[in-house]
Amino acid sequence: MNPFYNLGIHAYKAAARLASLRSKKVKLMVKGQAETFDTLRGKLDPAGGYIWMHVSSLGEFEQGRPLIEMIKENNPEARIVLSFFSPSGYEVRKNYPLADAVVYLPFDTPGNAKQFLDIVKPKVAIFVKYEFWGNYLTTLKQRGVPTYIISSIFRPSQSFFKPWGGMFRKMLRCFDTLYVQNDESRQLLAGIGLDNVVVCGDTRFDRVAGVKSAAKQFPIIENMVRGAQFTLVMGSSWQPDEEIALPYFNEHPGMKLIIAPHEFDAKRLQDIMARTGRKVALYSQTTPEEAASLDCIIIDCFGLLSSLYQYGQAAYIGGGFGHGIHNINEAAVYGIPVIFGPKHEKFQEAHDLIECGGGFSIANAQQFNATMDSLTCGDGTLERCGKIAGDYIETHLGATQVIYNQLKDLF
Numbered sequence: 239m240n241p242f243y244n245l246g247i248h249a250y251k252a253a254a255r256l257a258s259l260r261s262k263k264v265k266l267m268v269k270g271q272a273e274t275f276d277t278l279r280g281k282l283d284p285a286g287g288y289i290w291m292h293v294s295s296l297g298e299f300e301q302g303r304p305l306i307e308m309i310k311e312n313n314p315e316a317r318i319v320l321s322f323f324s325p326s327g328y329e330v331r332k333n334y335p336l337a338d339a340v341v342y343l344p345f346d347t348p349g350n351a352k353q354f355l356d357i358v359k360p361k362v363a364i365f366v367k368y369e370f371w372g373n374y375l376t377t378l379k380q381r382g383v384p385t386y387i388i389s390s391i392f393r394p395s396q397s398f399f400k401p402w403g404g405m406f407r408k409m410l411r412c413f414d415t416l417y418v419q420n421d422e423s424r425q426l427l428a429g430i431g432l433d434n435v436v437v438c439g440d441t442r443f444d445r446v447a448g449v450k451s452a453a454k455q456f457p458i459i460e461n462m463v464r465g466a467q468f469t470l471v472m473g474s475s476w477q478p479d480e481e482i483a484l485p486y487f488n489e490h491p492g493m494k495l496i497i498a499p500h501e502f503d504a505k506r507l508q509d510i511m512a513r514t515g516r517k518v519a520l521y522s523q524t525t526p527e528e529a530a531s532l533d534c535i536i537i538d539c540f541g542l543l544s545s546l547y548q549y550g551q552a553a554y555i556g557g558g559f560g561h562g563i564h565n566i567n568e569a570a571v572y573g574i575p576v577i578f579g580p581k582h583e584k585f586q587e588a589h590d591l592i593e594c595g596g597g598f599s600i601a602n603a604q605q606f607n608a609t610m611d612s613l614t615c616g617d618g619t620l621e622r623c624g625k626i627a628g629d630y631i632e633t634h635l636g637a638t639q640v641i642y643n644q645l646k647d648l649f
Contacts, residue, residue, distance in 0.1 A: 239348070240405045243405055244347065248347065251345045254268055264325075266325040267323075267325050267342060270341070270342035273341075274321075274343070275353060275354070275357060277341050278339055278341060279357060282338065282357060285359070286359020286361070287317065288319045288358050288361065289309065289316055289318045289319070289362050289649060290321070290358055290363045291306060291318065291320050291363075292320075292323075292343055292363070293320070293327060294324055294327065294366070295324035296324075296326055296327040297565060299320075301440065301442045302320075302366040302389075304442075304445045305388065305638050305641055306318060306336050307336065308639070313649045316649050317338045321341050322340070322342055322343065323343050323369070330540060343371075343374075347373060348377075351371075351373040352377060354374070360383055362385075362648045363385045363386070366388055368390070370409045372409050376408075376409075376412060385412055386414055386641075386645065387416050388417040388441060389419060389637070391418060391419040391420065391584070391586055392426045393583075398430065399426060407430055411432070415435070415644070416435045416436070417435075417637070417640075419437075419439055420586055421437050436640070436644070438637045439640075440586065441637045441638045442565070442567055447635055449568070450548075450571045450572060453544070453545040454542070456545070458521060458526050458529045458535065459529070459546065459549050461526045461527070462533075462535055463496075468492060468493050468494070469496065469551055470487070470550060470552055470610075471553045471554070472553075473546070473555050474556040474557055474564035475498065476499070476556050476560055478559035479558070479579065480497070480513065481513075482600070482602070483495075483606060484515075486603075486606065487516070488515040488516060490614075494534065495534040496549065496550065497536045498536075498537035498542065498543045499537070502538060510536055511536065517531060517532050518534040519535060520536050521536065521542075522539055551620060552575050552576070552577065552620065554577045554606075556579075557581070558578045558579020559580070560581065562581050563581065563582045563585060566578060566587055566588060570591065570597070570627035570628065571631045572628070573625060574628075575597065575626075575627055576596065576598070577597070577598045577599075577600060577609055578598075578600070579601070580600070580601045587630075597627065
């Protein structure tokens with residue numbers, strides 16, 4: 239890769255090591271990367287021949303997961319290496335049973351790329367959505383390893399489409415095929431001379447449909463919401479989201495609320511409870527009998543959220559006042575309208591749901607209040623918007639099958 243790119247990666251690596259001194263999350267990543275090569279050597283067959291899938295974090299894993307599951311369903315003998323960049327993905331899915339090894343991907347230096355690929359010896363490499371690592375991609379191409387990216391989406395503001403973006407365009411030319419979410423992405427790529435592009439949508443639609451079909455039941459939640467006029471599920475919420483939604487909840491006694499914070503510790507949970515002016519309890523500290531008298535339950539454990547949306551008449555998806563919204567499809571699949579903050583420009587499904595009427599973007603408490611009033615006024619708006627959201631998911635299924643059908647001979 240370009241020497242300036244490699245210099246940037248080394249600077250990024252040094253900054254991460256410095257940040258790890260005060261950030262638990264970064265410390266996990268740095269420590270995990272240091273263990274990657276030993277982990278791979280201890281778990282993998284030296285002969286190689288693995289399917290390597292790389293994702294950034296948990297959201298991208300949920301996009302890659304349907305393809306992994308389809309591969310294993312049709313090719314039980316297939317061997318898979320799954321790599322993460324972010325601790326928020328790795329630490330949750332490090333024991334994912336369909337992978338032979340789950341590891342952190344070491345920083346994208348030429349030496350790391352060579353060593354990683356020397357150990358894994360992949361027969362095919364699959365990247366998900368936004369993962370573009372120049373040294374890994376270049377080395378894969380040099381070795382003739384078929385390489386793909388799935389569920390990708392492109393915007394004019396990205397470096398690939400700038401006059402000075404030649405180095406980044408070279409990365410895209412390392413892919414044998416780019417599977418993209420929409421035709422706008424295909425047109426952008428065609429404008430820089432790339433025609434090995436297939437528009438097939440987002441595999442995450444297939445994932446949420448599968449999750450819905452296997453949704454878990456929670457007696458504690460069922461008892462709390464039984465007989466409620468209206469229940470809102472707040473998924474992956476952050477403090478700015480809660481500051482907007484909790485005052486409305488406190489002022490509407492007929493409303494029930496389920497809050498699943500994106501991250502939580504004891505202090506954060508206490509803060510949420512203190513700002514909830516009605517009967518509230520932590521999920522882990524209540525019983526079905528006690529839940530019947532509650533107005534709000536705060537989810538203080540992982541792994542429940544994707545099934546919790548079944549108990550709501552609407553959902554508020556967090557993250558829209560930070561780096562970007564979390565998974566809105568996970569809620570919309572249950573046929574309920576979704577509300578989210580203003581930072582959703584990178585998410586095609588958010589734009590689509592706003593346009594068709596199944597989703598609502600809010601920028602402040604006043605807009606949230608107005609949206610909630612509209613949904614709960616009893617004129618059929620809630621049911622109509624929920625049906626639109628559910629139909630939207632239904633009509634966007636099938637991306638995983640398209641990708642698998644085209645690549646199945648490699649697996």
